[in-house]
Amino acid sequence: MSSTAPNTNGDGETTITTDDDSLSEVGRDLLRAELERVSEEDIRDAFREASARLAQGEELTRDxxxxxxxxxxxxxxxxxLSARASAEATSFPDPWEFLDDQSRAAYVDEVQRRQDL
Structure with a gap:
């Protein structure tokens, strides 16, 4: 059973919030924070550092x-995560699920080879 807590909307009318609503809101807030972090930190920082290196006339490094x-x-x-949270989105199938052991080993070998370049 979900519990309820009285709230009021902007007009002062009482609304009912269920635990499911609260969990949904928390999940939405966490996903929003993750989206912001990735766009504002991870992507920006990594690409900005590479761009700065090129602007200084240096070559990009393996790092x-x-x-x-x-x-x-x-x-x-x-x-x-965003796709799973969206009722309108369907993620692509994971190709790993369709590979046999030999194909998986070949894939891992190729990934390692490319990382060593």
Whole structure:
């Protein structure tokens, strides 16, 4: 059973808020905070540092590329959270689910090879 607590709207009328409403609001606030953090910190910082390095006439380093990839991966994670929270969105299927053990091993080897470049 969900409990209720009386609230008032802007007109002073009493409204009912259920625990489900409160949880939904908390979830929405947490997701909003994650979206802001990713856009304002992770993506901005990683790409700004790489851009600054290029502006100084330097080459991008492996660490620059790794930081940008990690920022994009974090953005994808938050995007997936957003899609799951949205009734109108459907996420893409995870290709990993369709790979056999040999294909998974080949994929992991290729990822490691590319990270070593």
């Amino acid at each position: 620059d590329i790794r930081a940008m990839r990690e920022a994009v991966q974090e953005a994808e994670r938050v995007l997936d």
